[in-house]
Amino acid sequence: MQADHHSVSFGNEEEEFYYHRIHRKRPFERNNHYHGTYEIYYLISGERSYFIKEKLYSIQAGDLILINKFDVHKTSGQGDPEHERIVINFSDSFLGSGHPFLPAGLLSMFDQDQPVLRLRPSEQDSVMHILDSMAAEILNRSPAFEHMLRLQLTELLIKANRLSASAIEPASPSLNxxxxxxxxxxxxxxxxxxxxxxxxxxxxxxxxxxxxxxxxxxxxxxxxxxxxxxxxxxxxxxxxxxxxxxxxxxxxxxxxxxxxxxxxxxxxxxxxxxxxxxxxxxxxx
CATH class of the missing domain: 1.10.10.60 (Homeodomain-like)
Known part of the structure; x- marks a missing residue:
């Protein structure tokens, strides 16, 4: 099952929930874009440049990026084009205003000035465990798997919220x-x-x-x-x-x-x- 996780796609980035994992070996650059959903980007391997709203960041494997609704962003190559990443998009309505496990103000972390979290190895393992569990739910399509995805996304958001206050070596904007x-x-x-x-x-x-x-x-x-x-x-x-x-x-x-x-x-x-x-x-x- 683990090997299958290297290519997973579910949903659409402008709809309620979207999960996409891909491993690329050739140069890839997506045009600047924005959408009405929140985005979580996790770089598993490689290096990338990331233009977010008004700043350019150099990101490396293990970086977690939080992008707010309607923020313009764009990824491009940096050095070796090979990289693997996971993108999750979700709407305000996916978790629901009445979701009992969603702490008040949790999504405010998407509005912070520092969108890039540089994680310690143990934190990377913890985040990957959640992301792999989400992929398994998508691939297996067990009964009520979409409800499980909501719970897993909530767990990921709480984890990211905690990390946003303690992440080490935040990636600095390019000084070029x-x-x-x-x-x-x-x-x-x-x-x-x-x-x-x-x-x-x-x-x-x-x-x-x-x-x-x-x-x-x-x-x-x-x-x-x-x-x-x-x-x-x-x-x-x-x-x-x-x-x-x-x-x-x-x-x-x-x-x-x-x-x-x-x-x-x-x-x-x-x-x-x-x-x-x-x-x-x-x-x-």
Whole structure:
């Protein structure tokens, strides 16, 4: 059974629960993306670079990464491309608001500034035991296995919450000056997205030529500057659609769109649905 665990897939990352384990030997790089579910990423072997929200991290085997809903993230190679990892995504509704074993405030750890936990060997063994047990439930499909997955996920979350307060040697963001400069640009966009932001304005603010800024921003983040600004606005619009009763026209203005038509077109392009349909399908009851 253990050998079968090296390739396991269950669910979809945008649905209630998703588990995916894979061992890759060839170069692999996923584009920047985000989703409306929480993500737990565990690197079993190898080394990777991880861009999360606005910082770049170097991660190694045994690192546990916690990614909040709607946080932009991207993995890419670092050295030898061979690596093995496990990804778990889950929604707010998967464990249920009335789950008797879910401590209050447990998910707040996904909102911390340090998303990468560097685990001791004994902690790695403990985490892998839970992850392997989840894989066994998925592969065997025993009666009520999905209920068991909920219990195992709760155990993993409690374990991660404890480790977030005691993990040693947290992985530091890359100190590469170029990466730091782009981090500063990303932070600026994240703070000023409701306002009009132009390439010239960013160029003047950060003392980089427009051409060079455009090129290195795309190389490091995977986005053009215009696309990243639009993504940031749409990501905030999604949050407001789910967490407020604001009218869609007011949300469009709040996140920085000058017209509802432009907002509607951009929202549908990025999410494959209208804002009203997104609110209807995803609003929690």
């Amino acid at each position: 000056p170029l990466h730091q400069k782009i981090t500063d640009v990303v932070q600026y966009i994240n703070s000023h997205y409701p306002l009009k932001i132009t390439l010239k304005q960013l160029s003047d603010t950060f003392y980089i030529s427009p051409f060079y800024l455009s090129r290195i921003f795309k190389e490091i983040t995977g986005f053009t500057i215009v696309n990243y600004i639009q993504l940031t606005r749409i990501r905030e619009a999604q949050r407001l659609l789910l967490s407020t009763d604001l009218r869609i026209v007011d949300i469009a203005e709040t996140v920085g769109f000058e017209s509802l038509t432009h907002f509607d077109r951009t929202f549908k392009k990025m999410t494959s649905m209208t804002a009203s349909r997104y609110r209807k399908l995803n609003s929690q009851q």
